[in-house]
Amino acid sequence: MKLKTLKQLFQRYRRPGNLFFATLFLAGSLFLVSQLSVQTQWRAGTKMSAQPALWPIISLAGMTIFAALNWISSVSSPRIPGRWEEVYGARSIEYVLWFMVYVAMVPLLGYLPSSIIFAVTLAVRCGYRDARMLLAAALVAVAIVLLFGDISPGQDSRRNGL
Numbered sequence: 001m002k003l004k005t006l007k008q009l010f011q012r013y014r015r016p017g018n019l020f021f022a023t024l025f026l027a028g029s030l031f032l033v034s035q036l037s038v039q040t041q042w043r044a045g046t047k048m049s050a051q052p053a054l055w056p057i058i059s060l061a062g063m064t065i066f067a068a069l070n071w072i073s074s075v076s077s078p079r080i081p082g083r084w085e086e087v088y089g090a091r092s093i094e095y096v097l098w099f100m101v102y103v104a105m106v107p108l109l110g111y112l113p114s115s116i117i118f119a120v121t122l123a124v125r126c127g128y129r130d131a132r133m134l135l136a137a138a139l140v141a142v143a144i145v146l147l148f149g150d151i152s153p154g155q156d157s158r159r160n161g162l
Helices: 006-010 018-034 054-076 085-089 091-109 111-125 131-148 155-159
Strands: none
Touching: 018 054, 091 111, 111 131
16 A cells, blocks of 8 residues: 555545635634634533533534645645636626525515516526517416415414414
8 A cells, every 4th residue: 555645645636616615614614613612611510521612612613624625625726727717707606696586575576476577587697588588487486475375465363362
């Protein structure tokens, strides 16, 4: 068996955006660890298993250790062309913003109209221009509201136990 150096042990194929996200996760976990003393307590005279801070400490320690190992692995991996495309492109963030607009629309227009507008607009955004596809998006929105929605006026009284 051939012994490997630490760099060889952690070296792997670096996917686009991996170093950026590894750095982001490591920074996030370090921030959360820095907040432990503010967010949790360690009570004197309490058994270790009953400490309120025990599981947050264990989980954040694991998260930080694995984030650090991921970062070390990303740094020691060879750089490949196009590694920042995922970071700069960040197309998934666009859909988060679309959803935030939808959430803001619901109280203003109502659940059903907002859902129909949202579904049809996203269908157009994804490249569907055919009238049948836009109608299908609208019908899916109506079905979702009917299956999962709360559109009847008597629903609030049931939640309040009346």
